[in-house]
Structures are given as C-alpha cells and as structure tokens.
Amino acid sequence: MHPxxxxxxxxxxxxxxxxxxxxxxxxxxNEVWSFQIARAKTVSFPVDLGRKLQEAHLLSSFELAQLDVDFGKWMGIQVSDFCKEFQLKPDAVASHGHTVFHQPASGLSLQIGNGWALHQASGKKVINDFRMLDVQFGGQGAPLVPIGDQLLFPTADFCINLGGISNISMEKGGVRIAFDCSPFNLLLNAEANKLGKPYDSGGEKARSGEVNLTLFEALNKLPFYSKVSAKSLGREDMEKDFFPLLKKSGLSSADTLSTLVEHFAFQITSVIKTFSQKETPAVLITGGGAYNTYFIERLDHYLKKSWIQVAANAELIEFKEALIFAFLGALRLRGENNCLASVTGASRDNCGGTLYG
Known part of the structure; x- marks a missing residue:
C-alpha cells in the first residue's frame, strides 16, 4: 500500500x-489528489552560470559535460539552503533541468543538471530526466504538464498557461490533449523592451493603442493556426513568421501591443469554443500573462462573458510548473504513469524520471 x-x-x-x-x-x-504550496521562491542565476546556460547549445562536449555537473551542484546547494531556511524535509526533489537539445525525431532530449551532483549537494533523493523515456517510446517527451492539469485541477475545463508561448490542455473524448495556442510574452515583452520596459505591466500600453486590422488579419492567416490540435511553437517560429510581420507593419509599439493582445485573445477563444462541452467553461489561467488584465478583458469580450475564471493565487500563477514537476516526482515514487501518450504521441503512457539516492 502506497503512502x-x-x-x-x-x-x-x-x-x-x-x-x-x-x-x-x-x-x-483521498480519491482525488489535493495539494498545498507550503513554500516557494525564485533564486536568480549567478551571471556567469546564466550566460553559460543560455549558450549551452554552443559549448564543446567537454564544456557541456562540465556545465551539467556544475549546474546540478548549484541547484543542490540552493535546495539545501531552501530546506535549512524553512526547516523542510522533502521526500524527494523533482528537477526539470535545463533543456539544451530537444530533438525527439532523433530519439534525443537532453536536460542538464546532473542528478548525482544535485543529490550529493542537497543530501536529498532526486528525480530528474523526465522526458527521455517518453522519447524512446516514440513520443515528443512534451508536454509533461497535462497530467498534472488532469489530476490536480479536475474542476477546470481548460488549463491555460501564458508564458513565452500560450498553451492549453483539456479533455477530449475521455483523453487529455494539449498544444500551443499562440505566442504570448515572447512577442509582448520584445515589443515592451522597445519602450524600455521589461514587460507591459497589466497590458496598459496595449490598452492605450489601437488594433490594426491589416496586421490582425495577417497574423490570423499564419499557417500555424490552420494546423489542428497537436502543435507547438518555438523561437524559430517567432523569427521566421511573427517578427517579420510585426516589422513590416511599421506600427507604433502601443498599436503593435494592442493588435497582438487582440490576436491572442481571438485565437485562444477559438480553441476554447472549438473544444468546450459547456455553455460556461471553467478556465484556469497561470503564467506571467495572467497578470495582463487587458488581455483578460479582451478574452472575456470574445467569450461573450460566458466562462468562469478559476481562482488562482500568486503562488499558483507563478510556480505552477515547479508544482507540477513535484507532482510528476510523486507519481514516479508511486510507480504510476506521469506522462500521457495522448499528448506526447508516444506508443503508450509511461512513468518517466531517473531516481538518485
């Protein structure tokens, strides 16, 4: 009997x-899973480590192997300090790691942050490398979050995360599906940077601008939006498709932000309307974009106010991915599937993660 x-x-x-x-x-x-976020914090990377992580894909094999160990040790020290600061006694530490290469078609997915180094420096049992088993079963090794959405947020019809990219997960025909909906902060923040701001706080700059119909329609016609269900966006898509359209439009930053928010609200509403089984679906919104009140207003407009926003406090909005990796670790300790073939395309559901200690 499992605990x-x-x-x-x-x-x-x-x-x-x-x-x-x-x-x-x-x-x-207790029949269904419940959770409590007891403590959460973000630790900034030291400048040198942050730079090496961002350039990891360019390093030599020796330098990458060294970074793998150094990053694992650094994370272990942070975990040790975190546990001492708050007198924490975790059953295990579940680490996503830093993705350097993700090429599932070649059977490859590499997240660095060495498990043995992390285990030794933290003194805790460690679980990492959650993607590789799924990749070996022919899956994408991603997304991993949907099983957490399914089991931890059963009352939410749609779980939307608004990070650099917006993504969504929901039930369809008795199985969980998930995919990217549109870009999000990758484009909004790049535009805010032109105004000397790290991001458009609350979407206020977007609110001050005007929607440009020519750009709005051009964005909606991009090939990505005609693909059905399982699809994903990356930085290369921004460079190839999105940034050129924004540049060509010649709009002010305020008008560009306004048009982008309108576009994202339109596209995300389209997904919700396509898959919703209810008149008023319940929608959980997390990630930094959840604080963009102007976007929420435009989403409400397109959904014609027929939806319920699931309550989410700041810790859930900001730490949902860390929460779900902890949950994947709990499922791994139980020997239960923590990766869904219905979202990754693998030949079967599986229980990924390598255990240290």
Whole structure:
C-alpha cells in the first residue's frame, strides 16, 4: 500500500532563463489528489552560470559535460539552503533541468543538471530526466504538464498557461490533449523592451493603442493556426513568421501591443469554443500573462462573458510548473504513469524520471 501523503520540492528553470523556481509542496490522495504550496521562491542565476546556460547549445562536449555537473551542484546547494531556511524535509526533489537539445525525431532530449551532483549537494533523493523515456517510446517527451492539469485541477475545463508561448490542455473524448495556442510574452515583452520596459505591466500600453486590422488579419492567416490540435511553437517560429510581420507593419509599439493582445485573445477563444462541452467553461489561467488584465478583458469580450475564471493565487500563477514537476516526482515514487501518450504521441503512457539516492 502506497503512502497517501507526499512532500516534494519541484525545481523549474524560469522560462525567461534568469533563475530557478523552487516550490515545496504537500500532496495528499483521498480519491482525488489535493495539494498545498507550503513554500516557494525564485533564486536568480549567478551571471556567469546564466550566460553559460543560455549558450549551452554552443559549448564543446567537454564544456557541456562540465556545465551539467556544475549546474546540478548549484541547484543542490540552493535546495539545501531552501530546506535549512524553512526547516523542510522533502521526500524527494523533482528537477526539470535545463533543456539544451530537444530533438525527439532523433530519439534525443537532453536536460542538464546532473542528478548525482544535485543529490550529493542537497543530501536529498532526486528525480530528474523526465522526458527521455517518453522519447524512446516514440513520443515528443512534451508536454509533461497535462497530467498534472488532469489530476490536480479536475474542476477546470481548460488549463491555460501564458508564458513565452500560450498553451492549453483539456479533455477530449475521455483523453487529455494539449498544444500551443499562440505566442504570448515572447512577442509582448520584445515589443515592451522597445519602450524600455521589461514587460507591459497589466497590458496598459496595449490598452492605450489601437488594433490594426491589416496586421490582425495577417497574423490570423499564419499557417500555424490552420494546423489542428497537436502543435507547438518555438523561437524559430517567432523569427521566421511573427517578427517579420510585426516589422513590416511599421506600427507604433502601443498599436503593435494592442493588435497582438487582440490576436491572442481571438485565437485562444477559438480553441476554447472549438473544444468546450459547456455553455460556461471553467478556465484556469497561470503564467506571467495572467497578470495582463487587458488581455483578460479582451478574452472575456470574445467569450461573450460566458466562462468562469478559476481562482488562482500568486503562488499558483507563478510556480505552477515547479508544482507540477513535484507532482510528476510523486507519481514516479508511486510507480504510476506521469506522462500521457495522448499528448506526447508516444506508443503508450509511461512513468518517466531517473531516481538518485
């Protein structure tokens, strides 16, 4: 009989590449799973380490092997300090690691942050390398979050994360599906940077601009949006498709931001309307974009106010990915599937993650 309570630390490299998210979570299984985020914090990368991580794909094999160990050790020290600071006693630490290469078609997915180094420096049991087993079963090794959406947020009809890219997960025909909907902060932040701001706080600059119909329609006609379901966006898509359209438009930053927000609200609404089984679906929104109040207003406009926004506090909005990696670790400790073939395209559901200690 497995224990029904687990306490784990989830580690996630921030999507912006500037720090490590750490979340200490209590999980309990009583017919359905529940969780409590007990402690959470983000630690900035030292400048040298952050630079090496961003350039990891360009390093020599020796330099990459060294970075793997150095990053694992650094994370282990952060975990040790985190545990001392708050007197934490986790059953295990579940680490996403830093993705250097992700080429599932070649059977390859490499997340660095050496498990033995992390284990030794933290003194805790460690689980990492969550993607590789799924890749060997012919899957994409991604996305991994949907099983957490399914089991931790059963009342949400749609789980949307608004990070650099917007993605969504939901049930369809009794199985979980998930895919990217549109770019998000990758484009909004790049435009805000032109105004000397790291991001458009609350979407206020977008609110001050005007929607340009020519750009709005050109964005909606991009080939990505005509693909159905399982699809993903990367930085290369921004360079190839999105940035050229924005540059060609010649609009002010305020008008560009306004048009982008309108475009994202339109596209995300289109997905919700296509897959919703209810008149008023419940939607959980997390990630930095959840703070973009202007976007939420435009989404509400396109959904004609027929939806319910699931309550999410700041810790859930900011640390959901670390929370879910902790949960994947709990499932791994139980020997239960933590990766869904319905979202990755693998030949079967599987229980990924390598255990150290």
């Amino acid at each position: 029904q309570k687990y306490s784990l630390i989830g580690l996630m490299s921030g999507t912006s590449g500037d720090g490590l998210d750490m979340a200490y979570i209590h999980f309990e299984l």
